[in-house]
Amino acid sequence: MTDPAGHRTVQSMSAAAFAGIAALAKAEAGLVMPPNKLNMVQSRLRPRLAELGLETYDQYASFVASADGVGERRQMLSALTTNVSHFFRENHHFEMLREQVLPELATRAREGKSVRIWSAGCSSGQEPYSIAMTILEHAPELAALDTLILATDIDPRILETAAAGRYSENQITTIPEPMAARHLHEAANQFSVNDTVRKLVRFRELNLFNPWPMRTRFDIIFCRNVVIYFDSETQNSLWPRFEAALRPDGWLFLGHSERVSDSYSRRFRTVGMTAYRPQAANTTTVQQAIEKEEPYGTA
Ligand SMILES: C[S@@+](CC[C@H](N)C(=O)[O-])C[C@H]1O[C@@H](n2cnc3c(N)ncnc32)[C@H](O)[C@@H]1O
Structure with a gap:
């Protein structure tokens, strides 16, 4: 799907896709993704859909949970983790x-x-x-x-x-x-x-x-x-x-x-x-x- 300017567009993340991704993040890495994180999860995973040539988050959720998605699961966790840090934090x-x-x-x-x-x-x-x-x-x-x-x-x-x-x-x-x-x-x-x-x-x-x-x-x-x-x-x-x-x-x-x-x-x-x-x-x-x-x- 493309927008009028010819850019590829991606549908918004469905509740079902979010639930699947959140369950996987919890099972794989202990990460808790409450429903109010849907927009954050969507924006962090958008580049992954582009990289994989997928058009919907439902396709992404199915792929990342499948046996073939094992490598993508690492990429997904990398995108979903928060990496903020600094030197001598909590001194x-x-x-x-x-x-x-x-x-x-x-x-x-x-x-x-x-x-x-x-x-x-x-x-x-x-x-x-x-x-x-x-x-x-x-x-x-x-x-x-x-x-x-x-x-x-x-x-x-x-x-x-x-x-x-x-x-x-x-x-x-x-x-x-x-x-x-x-x-x-x-x-x-x-x-x-x-x-x-x-x-x-x-x-x-x-x-x-x-x-x-x-x-x-x-x-x-x-x-x-x-x-x-x-x-x-x-x-x-x-x-x-x-x-x-x-x-x-x-x-x-x-x-x-x-x-x-x-x-x-x-x-x-x-x-x-x-x-x-x-x-x-x-x-x-x-x-x-x-x-x-x-x-x-x-x-
Ligand atoms: C906010 S950073 C904290 C960095 C540093 N410890 C500090 O306090 O500045 C949290 C880090 O935990 C990592 N992390 C999250 N879940 C993890 C897991 N299940 N196993 C190992 N590392 C994890 C993230 O990738 C991220 O780099």
């Missing part, structure tokens, strides 16, 4: 990292133990790079020891942006000036993260609702501004898994409007604003849970 976690967490981890590292940090839902990379810069500034000996930041996201396209590590001048304004000068370099009006920072970070595609194949447990998990897109039942499926993936004396940081739900709050103690540590009493359960995990080989 209180970086203050805590600097003042409380890194001194503890430096002691462990000096004893020959590895340090593993997970940025779960890392989006375009600002979160893991902010962690790496904090390490280089405040505990540089960690960078020379066995320290890695695993940065994962469901969205393969945003991971490419993250791995490229190139940002506009506007995007780097939240990095304190002397730090920016030490850890970024300018080329062609863009600011690239230096290799010393990049070396600490490994990017991987991972849907939080698929098995987590990591081999080691983490000292810190940052999962900030991610679970806000899931309903409470879906969030509740994650808390025991985060607990299992953390070392018994680890740390969990959530986004400003996220909380470990009341039914799991006995398994974590609050140690700061949206900052948690596991209750030591759960160590055995944690060990049993972790033994079921498959090897990952990168963390």
Whole structure:
């Protein structure tokens, strides 16, 4: 179908197409799409219809749910996820990292133990790079020891942006000036993260609702501004898994409007604003849970 000017037009999304797409987004990635998101879903998926040469959202909904639509499901989730991020977002976690967490981890590292940090839902990379810069500034000996930041996201396209590590001048304004000068370099009006920072970070595609194949447990998990897109039942499926993936004396940081739900709050103690540590009493359960995990080989 074309409009009078000869441009291809696409019909509005039907309630049935929206329901099918919303159900798939929930089943695949835990994303909640209430009916008032129809316009947003429609506009974010319009380029996908153009790319596939489809004329209706009903055709798209059928295709993406079919066996042949497996590749398109990744594209659909990429289009539907919200990737907003910035450097040193919710800075209180970086203050805590600097003042409380890194001194503890430096002691462990000096004893020959590895340090593993997970940025779960890392989006375009600002979160893991902010962690790496904090390490280089405040505990540089960690960078020379066995320290890695695993940065994962469901969205393969945003991971490419993250791995490229190139940002506009506007995007780097939240990095304190002397730090920016030490850890970024300018080329062609863009600011690239230096290799010393990049070396600490490994990017991987991972849907939080698929098995987590990591081999080691983490000292810190940052999962900030991610679970806000899931309903409470879906969030509740994650808390025991985060607990299992953390070392018994680890740390969990959530986004400003996220909380470990009341039914799991006995398994974590609050140690700061949206900052948690596991209750030591759960160590055995944690060990049993972790033994079921498959090897990952990168963390
Ligand atoms: C708003 S960004 C948060 C980025 C960063 N953590 C921060 O606070 O700045 C949310 C990220 O979560 C990712 N995400 C959403 N659902 C996910 C899932 N099921 N598994 C893994 N990542 C997911 C999105 O792709 C997006 O990049």
